[in-house]
Amino acid sequence: MNSDKKNKLEQAQDRLGLQFPAELFEFIAKLDNEKVLFGKEEWLFWSVKDKQSDEDDNYIVRASLHFKSEWGLDGLVFATNGIGDYLLVMPEELNDVILVMLHETAELKLFSKNIHDAVQNGPAGYSLTDNYFFKIDEHDVVVRSDNFDEVIAGEDADNFWEHYELRSKLDDLIDDEKTEQTSDILSGLEQLIEHADERNKEWALNKLSDIYFKGFGPIPPNIERALEYNQQAIDIGSFKALSNRAACYFFGIGIDKDIHKAFALATEANELSKANNFADILASKPGGGMYDDLVEMIEKEIRRLKNGG
Known part of the structure; x- marks a missing residue:
């Protein structure tokens, strides 16, 4: 274990009043390169670049204080993907669990059970689920997901x-x-x-x-x-299933073609999708849903047929 890096980690712990999980502490202290692959994802451990001679040069301290200023939560930020997302632990809340902060949706989601799991298996599939630990809502209030927490602890x-x-x-x-x-x-x-x-x-x-x-x-x-x-x-x-059934009615795949049923189902799917955390990203217009394009395509065909096209 590199003694200089160990000192920087201990310094971060002292300043922030938090302790890294032992296995994660050891993992970071042994790094010689800032780039680490978890599965197919590359994460940057900028603490590797801290100047050992400069006590004020401590990436974990800077990033963790920034996290606390935004979220009002205590955590140790230790890596970033370079596009605004970062990895952290909240040892007093969740022990060894590693979280990912997603800047586009302002959510803290599960990244892995611990550092060993991250290395062996990669991320836990945070992009596949709406589950989160915390998020910042539309009123800039930090919201805790009680149901998610109960599942983890129960x-x-x-x-x-x-x-x-x-x-x-x-x-x-x-x-x-x-x-x-x-x-x-x-x-x-x-x-x-x-x-x-x-x-x-x-x-x-x-x-x-x-x-x-x-x-x-x-x-x-x-x-x-x-x-x-x-x-x-x-x-x-499932709104995704509704959108797929709408496409089946539109194209006549496996069922009789019915453009009006297609429109009704696509519209319903689109409205339901607006509750999804990624709707704002995938929508083609402000306040839209994930299937704006499908609804618009069916609407155009209805107008075309109405006009005798």
Whole structure:
């Protein structure tokens, strides 16, 4: 362990009145390069560049004080991705858990259970879920997610971590088109549908629907089965599933073409999507939803047909 880096970390702990988890402390103290890969994501540990001769040059202190000024919370910020997001721990609240602060949505989400898990498995799939620990709402008030905290601390904690990690793994396998593992993918998705919470169940149903719509490796397209999974996702309130059903009605995929049903479902999906944390980013207009473009496309076709086009 580098003694100079260890001194800088101890200095940060003393100034901030917080203690790094031991394993994370050791990990940072051993770094020789500021660039670290967690899965496919590159994170920058700028404390590696601190000038050892300058007591005031301490990245963790600066970044952590900035975090406290914005969030009013005690935490140790230790890495950034260079585009405004950063990693931190809140040891007094969450022990070894590593959080990611997402600047575009002003949320603190789960990054990994601990540094060992981050190194071995990469991020826990924070972009795939609406779950958060804290967020800054539209009134600039820091809001704590009690439900999320209860899941982490409660009796279902082990199941939560298991399903979270399974979802992240399955998403990587599907995105990377690992068709040789199709059997494992289907088994994992069925496991989430059977045992996971509603958010993960919804995600798994939509993934299975996509697989059977398009085909995947040894699985040929099966529109009837795809629509069955799609309906199950709609039944538990999935706006993504609604938008997919709207597209089916619009193009006449597996069901009779009905442009007015397509418009009604697309509009409903778009309105429901506005509650999603990423709606403002994905919307094509201020105050819009995630499916603005789909609604507009169907509207144009309705006008065209009305005008005898």
